[in-house]
Amino acid sequence: MITHGEQGDLAFCRAGDESWTILRRGFRPYDDIIYHKERFYTLGNHGGLDAWDVSSSSPKRTVIAQVPPVLTGGRVIHKRYLVESSGDLLLVLRHDYFDDDANSPSQLHRTGGFKVFKLEERSSMNPRWVEVKSIGDRVLFLGDNYSVSISAREFPECSANCIYFTDDNGLDCSINTEWGVHDLGIFNIQEKTIQSCYPTESLRIIGRSVWVTPSL
Structure with missing residues (x-):
């Protein structure tokens, strides 16, 4: 489909x-x-x-x-993702803010955080989205091409209860922008913090970035 x-x-x-x-x-x-x-x-x-x-x-x-409930506080929903995790269907809302101190128009767009919902299905009531405060040892990788959930126990290099995200903003990913892709990071669901995917400043990526799941 x-x-x-x-x-x-x-x-x-x-x-x-x-x-x-x-x-x-x-x-x-x-x-x-x-x-x-x-x-x-x-x-x-x-x-x-x-x-x-x-x-x-x-x-x-x-x-x-x-x-599901709309985010408050002036936050803008940038993207919605569906991902299966441990048999559950999750909806992840990604919200943005605009950085007034950015050096380029393409850098005005920044990810502010995420909200995670689980589809709750019971025979006695209609299905509904229920907010999830923790995904335990699971790790979510979100992107335009594909979203996937893995276990941090099986892949200890990844941080549990975190969301790894790519820059899938159409304007930022244009090959005509001087800055290229810049909005990548790791969101900690419990602490509600974002850290860089890289230990040092990296070169800008031109074009959309995607996750690749190797088959071993």
Whole structure:
């Protein structure tokens, strides 16, 4: 399943299909897509979550959850991510602030922090997003291309209960900007602090940065 085109059309293609099938045209752009528990989940740019069953000739859409609480204090939601972690479906909200002391217009955009929600599903009530204050020993890697959760016990080089993020702001990632990608870091969920991914100042990256999961 993909979103494509300027209007964010939603389409899918099953094994053996000779062409893509359009599910929805771009009146409702999507922020993220994930395959979870044998269904595709799409996250609208307003925060609403839908589930899609495309196993039959007549794909079925189910509205799952409403928009979680909006951040307060003047913070702007820059991006929303879906990621599976220990069998749970998480929604991560990334908020920005604007740095008035920046030396370049491209540096005005900075990540201020994250909020994490878990989809709570009970038979006696409708699914809902519940805020998560800790993800334990898990580590989240978020980005435009793919988001993944790993265990810090299995990968002790990574910091537990943290979010590693890349710069996926379209303006900052343009090859025409002098500064290139600069908004990368590690967010500690418990302490609500951000530290650099690098021990020293690094050269700017031109173009979008992505996470790569090696297959060993």
